[in-house]
Amino acid sequence: MGLLTNKVDRNEIKPGDHIYTYRAIFTYSHHGIFVGGSKVVHFRPERNLKSMAETSSNLDDPTSNPCPTFPDCGFRQPNSGVVLSCLDCFLRNGSLYCFDYGVSPSVFLTRIRGGTCTTALSDPPVTVIHRAMYLLQNGFGNYDVFRNNCEDFALYCRTGLLIVDTEQGVGRSGQASSVIGAPLAAMLSSPLKLLMPSPVGVATVTAGMYCMSRYATDIGVRSDVVKVGVEDLAVNLGWTCPDEEVAEDDETSYDQTTR
Numbered sequence: 001m002g003l004l005t006n007k008v009d010r011n012e013i014k015p016g017d018h019i020y021t022y023r024a025i026f027t028y029s030h031h032g033i034f035v036g037g038s039k040v041v042h043f044r045p046e047r048n049l050k051s052m053a054e055t056s057s058n059l060d061d062p063t064s065n066p067c068p069t070f071p072d073c074g075f076r077q078p079n080s081g082v083v084l085s086c087l088d089c090f091l092r093n094g095s096l097y098c099f100d101y102g103v104s105p106s107v108f109l110t111r112i113r114g115g116t117c118t119t120a121l122s123d124p125p126v127t128v129i130h131r132a133m134y135l136l137q138n139g140f141g142n143y144d145v146f147r148n149n150c151e152d153f154a155l156y157c158r159t160g161l162l163i164v165d166t167e168q169g170v171g172r173s174g175q176a177s178s179v180i181g182a183p184l185a186a187m188l189s190s191p192l193k194l195l196m197p198s199p200v201g202v203a204t205v206t207a208g209m210y211c212m213s214r215y216a217t218d219i220g221v222r223s224d225v226v227k228v229g230v231e232d233l234a235v236n237l238g239w240t241c242p243d244e245e246v247a248e249d250d251e252t253s254y255d256q257t258t259r
Contacts, residue, residue: 006097006116010087013098016125018154020115021094029115031099031154032090033132038070040090041132043153045143046081080139082153101158108215115151119220122158131157131230138234161225162233 013019015036020029032042067073073086087096100107100117111117122128140153147163156162219225 006100007095008098010096013096014125016128016158018099018101018122018128018158019090020097020099020151020154021091022097023092023094029097029151030090031115031151032085033128033154033157034087035084035129035132038087039073040085040087041136041157042083042085042090043135043140043143043150044081044083046079075136077137077139080136081143082136082140084136099154099158102220105215105221108218114214118155118159119218120155120159120161121220123160127160128157131160134230135233140233155219159219160227160229161219162228163219163222164224164226 013034015034017034018031019034019040020031022029030042030044032040034040067086067089069088070086072084073089075084076082097116099115101120101122103111103117103119105119108117108119135153135157140156141148143149215221
């Protein structure tokens with residue numbers, strides 16, 4: 001990969017690669033796992049959500065405009081946001097980028113924009129593809145733009161790492177860390193304006209705080225991550241589909257009325 005960009009050609013990607021493309025004039029990036037055969041497994045919001053980012057992500061639903069090339073493009077299980085798409089439908093005329101793994105801290109800090117690399121090491125491609133295909137059949141829980149988004153999905157497929165307590169802070173997503181880290185760095189550096197009259201000095205300190213906040217939330221360095229087998233994912237996180245929850249509620253109500 002280049003130092004400034006992760007842009008690649010189609011013939012350069014391999015099965016198991018974590019790829020992404022930019023949406024809405026580089027406003028955000030959409031991530032997935034290339035599984036070979038011009039197919040990508042990715043994660044998107046299952047239902048229409050109110051936020052702009054999630055509403056834009058719903059445009060990734062190939063079922064609204066069936067693929068003329070691959071009949072199975074757009075396949076997903078009921079009540080799941082994990083989708084199998086062809087590479088063309090995934091990119092939607094956007095450029096192709098490949099996510100970097102195992103980068104050094106210095107390289108990580110030079111990537112000003114989050115969601116392009118991590119210091120964490122990737123598992124072998126066969127393991128990555130197994131996780132992606134397993135989650136295609138079994139789901140990846142509920143989509144959350146900050147704690148469980150498309151980048152979180154791809155990061156898990158490549159590393160098997162999960163945040164122990166997602167109620168604290170954000171998930172694994174570098175994009176989410178950037179969104180939160182930028183205003184946080186600006187807020188923390190505001191008092192320095194009284195001590196540092198130079199705008200350049202304040203900007204330099206703010207940029208430094210921003211980069212360090214991104215680095216501190218990277219899954220390769222944070223201490224609140226654990227390795228979780230994909231077969232144990234639903235059990236560990238208590239993910240259940242809405243139909244199962246309704247069924248459990250109905251059974252509970254029935255038991256109470258029959259006692």
